[in-house]
Amino acid sequence: MKTSSQVGLGFRREHLDQFQPGQLPQVDFFEVAPENWMTLGGRLGKAFRAYTEAHRFIAHGLSLSLGGITPLDQDFLKQIKAFLDLHQIEWFSEHLCACSDAGHLYDLMPIPFTDEAVFYVAGRIRETMERLDRRIAIENVSTYLAHGHTMSEAEFTCAVLAEADCDLLLDVNNVYVNSINHGFDAQAFIEAMPTERVRYIHIAGHHRETEHLIVDTHGAEVDEPVWALLAHTYRTHGPLPTLLERDFNLPPLAQLLQETETIRHYLQQSHPLSAEAC
Template sequence: MNTPHMFAGLGLRRGLMSELLTLEEGRVDFLECAPENWIGVGGAFGKGLSQLTERFALTCHGLSLSLGGSEPLDRAFLDQTRQFLDHHRVPLYSEHLSYCSDDGHLYDLMPIPFTDEAVHHVAGRIRQAQDHLQRRIAVENISYYAAPYQALSELDFIRAVLDEADCDLLLDVNNVFVNACNHGYHAQAFLQGLPVARVVGMHVAGHYDEAPDLKIDTHGASVNEDVWALFALACERFGAQPTVLERDFNYPPLAELLDETARIRAVQQEVSHVPDVA
């Protein structure tokens, strides 16, 4: 496998597996998966994953580490994750800046209070995870709807966590747009406030317009034009980072998803001077 550049990627979902296995070289630069959905998987899906990782680079975006949770980190799961990342030569592993367990799995990504105490708590857990995984990780800014106590702004909270944990940021551009609409801040100012050196990847996705001031992050629709515009601004500030098109359900024909991944690369080329590697 020879992948000198990783610019435009697509989420690896089981519902897309049969089509991805026949995907032509160069249509995407890499694929992204949630490791917990694939660890220990055998049969046709396990074989398909092996075939795809022979042809495409793989990044991983976790769902269940619960970095903001109160229960101890699951060390057995961290061991499995490290083995998976090493086996598939994964260059970028990210997780959500949230928590998803409390005496059991909550099956949702819950927001963390924006306080100094929470900064120290989650930063310590990120450092533990990095030490156990023997690699840097990136945390993703999540979408949220009911905000817990906020002594800090979302931006200041994220900056403080990145600094204290000494970790990276996976910038979800759609989440910035959704949160800005829902919580009344300026998305462009949010991007300007993020530290450039910390951003190592991006996500774009679709959302649902419930109302002018209420957007729902669904990953079930095409990327909104306003999100594409915000993505262009992000590329201008942070450069052409590995960027994944996330689509979790309501799949269109693969050709439509590939049109969107091609648009990721086109935006990067336009504003970040990325060479055409397709």
């Protein structure tokens, strides 16, 4: 799938009433959070199974807490693996962050960009891949506070990818959000990512609080600067599978499909450049 110009859409429960399994040929793949689906049974469980039998699905985790301080939840990993196996989902990704302490924090919390954190998080990623029996991708997350950093986010991300020997889910919107919030060059971040590790791309909308503060909401249309950064990403790394995230303020399906067609337009217009990556 990585070598083709495919367009994906985040699958939400509302979509069960908006199209039938086997329809929507303009969407090449769907993404789900296992946490939202793996405990469903009955009518909803059967309905979801019909969609995964008819379409290609990938999975994007929300709560493994790869950067957390408590041991990885082994029972939870078993649940995720069973879900992936049942629905024949090969691709799994998670956030490069912490989201738990003594309990779940229900947010994606930043972790310090340090050498120690590189080795710590990479070890947990390797353990996750072993337990899931899959190579996984990690996603760069949006952050609003910088603490204890001894390297840049780009340097940290590259170091974790190399140490863990895993792939990258490159969230272009998060790169743009962080570039405004923390004052760095978004294009330079994109160029620093190793092309051979970028498995696929996320793009989404955000909310601008102030001139220097953007919140990653997944609740609005993709903003023009993010489209421009996506085009730069394709010029740098070539066309890659790209997924539209929309979690809140869900518009009619037809409106979402207009945005996925915009992604397809940029993919078709992309021309890779040779760029040196870490």
